[in-house]
Amino acid sequence: MLCALALLSAIAPLSTDMYLPGLPVMSESLGTTTVGVQLTLTTFMAGLGLGQLMIGPLSDGWGRRRLLIIGTLVLVASSALCALAPTVEVLIAARLVQGFSGGIGIVLARAVIADRARGDQAAKLFSIMMIIGGIAPVAAPLLGGALLGPIGWRGIFWVLTALAVAMTVAVLLFVPETLPPEKRHGGGFSAMAGNFGYVLSQRRFVGYAATFALSFGAMFSYISASPFVTQEILGLSPGQFSLVFAVNSVGLVGGNIVNSRLIGRFPTRSLLRAGVTTLFCGGALLLLSILVVGYTPWLILPLMFVCVSSLSFILGNATALAQSQVPKAAGTGSAVIGASQFGLAALVSPLVGLGGEGTAVPMAISILVCGTLALTAFTVLTRESRTEPASEPVH
Template sequence: MTQTARPAAGTAGGAPDRRLWSIIILGSLTAIGPLSIDLYLPALPALAADLSTGAVQTQLTLTACVAGLAAGQAVAGPLSDTLGRRRPLLAGLAAYAAASVLCAVSPTVETLIAMRVVQGAAGAAGIVIARAIVRDLYQGVAAARFFSMLMLVTGLAPILAPVLGGQLLRLVPWPGLFAVLSGVGVALFLGALLGLGETLPPERRAAGGPRATAATFRDLATDRAFAGYALTIGLAFGAMFTYISGSPFVLQDIYGMSPQTYGVAFGVNALGIVTAAQVGGRLAGRVPLRRLLAAGLGIVTAGGAGLLLAVLTGAGLYGVLPALFLVTSGQGLILPNATALALSSSRASRAAGSGSALLGVAQFTLGGAAAPLAGIAGRGTAVPMAASIAALAVLASIVAAAAARTPEPPEAPEPEAAGDAGIPPSPA
């Protein structure tokens, strides 16, 4: 597949400052999910104690956010195909800032769970519409490179968020972390308002209505290539989210890490995602995207098997930490390439917002369903987390192998995007 991309009409040509600003904004929008989840990870044990609840109930606050992220994408994606990208994006970011304040003032774990659903649903607009904007302008190898580039920004969220969260806990109780998220929502709203233009002109917008949306979703779900790569993303993220939800208790309660040390360890693992994504971006075009995806899945599977072995044999942190690094690093090859492959399918190319939405639904639905598995046997054992990660990685590899048997779609001419997105073509 060759690179195809055109600048949005009215853009500043190849101006590096415009391009950098656009990458920062779009990358920050896709980082809403990990930022909303990871900032308060070091606070989970303290939150459980403060609200007098257990590990499973506390992990449900993660699941609730993920459920909101999934449901919100299913709404925001099709809306952006009908109304354009800007209006749904700005509305979602405004609602995210308000919902984060409500999370901060939640008096019980049940209220917090409910508010986390709302917060996730609102923030989903940023994730799904950012992907759709990239697909408006790029496809195939060019899209994979751009998604890898966005992970430079997206990857900062899981690297910095737990570290920042751990340090903030020295100054404020856990509700203060949600106040910080509200401020992030306001900043992203202003950035999108001032820095992103419309990339979907009226003549390319889809007909609205529930029936049209349902028909589009049905067409995408029956596309074997799209459905296979979407399920691959969901299963791989399920392994990742099992680690995200289980590691605060495993590493702090079982292996004795402090919240601050845990934040550093989590950040190192996230750095592995960024590094792998940039290596994959460099190789895209020289190595087939399907082969890069298979390499990422192999890394995650090896990490899952190593983690289970380390837990069962009592190897301690010397066995657990390297295995977790593999589990997380492999995601940097999986997510950009599986996303580009899915959105390059013939049906997804005609409805980027809806296609992006279904990818998000698969990713966050399976991730949310996997989260409670890590704590199903209580806070005193790491076996459920390790076994779940290993099983999900194997399933993702099997599904991706089946999807790879479908013919690779030809590179189609890229449609001209209207508006001023400020995103010049990516370099070859």
């Protein structure tokens, strides 16, 4: 079941990293600009956030399994539409639907784990799931770079369609219903609004969720800008970019392995603090190196590796700590985390391209700003308090 949930959670890296090497080619093929093809990333991330925001609370009343099945079936259809899109406008719309349906799998994968585990066990499970799912960001850019020449960017979307079919089969075979009827909340609007009110009233939940979302915003600044920074500025080929991207993904997976082994030996909160601090320092050094030294690959690439690898101590730990604050509304809590995560990613994506293809300064600034705000949210909002509000979700 954990492998199936990891596959569901991998829809974001699979649907972004696989076609990243082809972004410059896509802009020529569809007769659009760099900003136009980056909008396919923006709408996908917006769809991921919207899907999680709507389906997470709904699953607290309806259960997880049948919504997962519906979501994966829509994902199959929307992925096929992306492959057939005749214009960039159709592709942007199809990516929105693809993101929405993919968001269902992501939000419910988190909710299923929250249904089954708490505390350090949940943190370890989230970390292990990210290790399994980490195969996607490692393999996706390499696979995308290798397939781009033989089958083109449309062929890459057909591969994504086949993976969506595999996700559907995995849900049908391996993911049972984890929220029994007696633990479900009412499915009406008032109940959903009450659950959102309950979740958002938990100060420490908001702090951990903000730490997660802002850190992911830093990572997506890198994801969105790196194809152009590495190829247009540093002069790497699409194959070399895929290799660099894969190496950074290996750092993310390796960090998750280390993190999973350290959970239980060190407090989860301490591991999260180390990750956020490293992200902030890496972002500051990256911007400083670009402004002072210039575009030196031997300096920029290692600092990008540090920024990406720091996420392995942030994403799983922040998720577990946030979900532990709202155990009675796991679906709604997961929805808030996911919506803020991908909503911020959708905002960041076009911003890193504002300076054009000849500068990496917007990317570095975005990473540093997100890292600074993540460290601030963690420091200010997640401190222990003896006056936490006593509230309950609406049943």
